[in-house]
Amino acid sequence: MRTFSQFAFLMAFWLLLSGHYDLADPSSRYLIACGFATCVFVTWLARRRFRILDDEGHPIQLLPRAFYYGPWLFWQIILSNWDVFRRVWSPRLRISPELVRVPDGTRSALGSVIYANSITLTPGTVTIGIDPAKRELLVHCLHAGAVEDLLAGGMLEQVKRFEGLGR
Numbered sequence: 492m493r494t495f496s497q498f499a500f501l502m503a504f505w506l507l508l509s510g511h512y513d514l515a516d517p518s519s520r521y522l523i524a525c526g527f528a529t530c531v532f533v534t535w536l537a538r539r540r541f542r543i544l545d546d547e548g549h550p551i552q553l554l555p556r557a558f559y560y561g562p563w564l565f566w567q568i569i570l571s572n573w574d575v576f577r578r579v580w581s582p583r584l585r586i587s588p589e590l591v592r593v594p595d596g597t598r599s600a601l602g603s604v605i606y607a608n609s610i611t612l613t614p615g616t617v618t619i620g621i622d623p624a625k626r627e628l629l630v631h632c633l634h635a636g637a638v639e640d641l642l643a644g645g646m647l648e649q650v651k652r653f654e655g656l657g658r
Contacts (some may be wrong), residue, residue, distance in 0.1 A: 492551065496551050506523075523553075553653065556653050559652075571615050571634070578615075596651060597650060610641070617631045
C-alpha cells in the first residue's frame with residue numbers, strides 16, 4: 492500500500508507541475524510516459540534501494556487523523572500569531588523569554604519530530620533540541636504564558652492523538 496501511495500503521490504505531483512494532460516497530443520503522450528517511467532523508477536529506488544517507504548519515511552497511516560490535526564494546528568498558529576502581535580504592539584504585555592524543558596510523551600521518533608515541529612510552527616515558541624534519552628524537548632518561549640501552555644500538555648495530547656495514542 493505504501494508503494495502504491497508513493498507512486499500515486501509522485502505521479503499526481505508530476506502531472507500538476509508538468510501541465511501535460513492531453514493524451515491526444517503525441518508530444519504530451521511521450522512526456523506523460525516519461526513522467527510515468529520516472530515515477531516508477533523513483534518509487535522502486537525508495538522501496539528497494541533506499542528502504543525509506545516505512546512507517547516514518549512514508550506515514551500514510553496518519554493520513555485519516557491529519558484531517559483533524561491539521562486544522563487544529565492551523566488554529567493554534569493563528570492564536571499564537573495574534574498573541575505575538577499583541578505582545579509586540581502593546582507595552583503592557585510583557586515579553587520575558589525563557590528556556591524550558593518540556594516532557595515528550597510520544598511513542599516514536601516521528602511523533603517527537605511532529606511535536607517539535609508543531610511547537611516551532613506556533614509563533615512565540617521554538618524547539619531548540621530533542622533529547623531522546625531523557626524524552627524531553629528544549630523549547631524557547633517568548634513569555635511565561637507560553638511556558639504554562641506547553642507544560643499543561645494540550646499540544647502533546649493532540650500529537651499523541653494524531654499518533655494514535657490518545658483518546
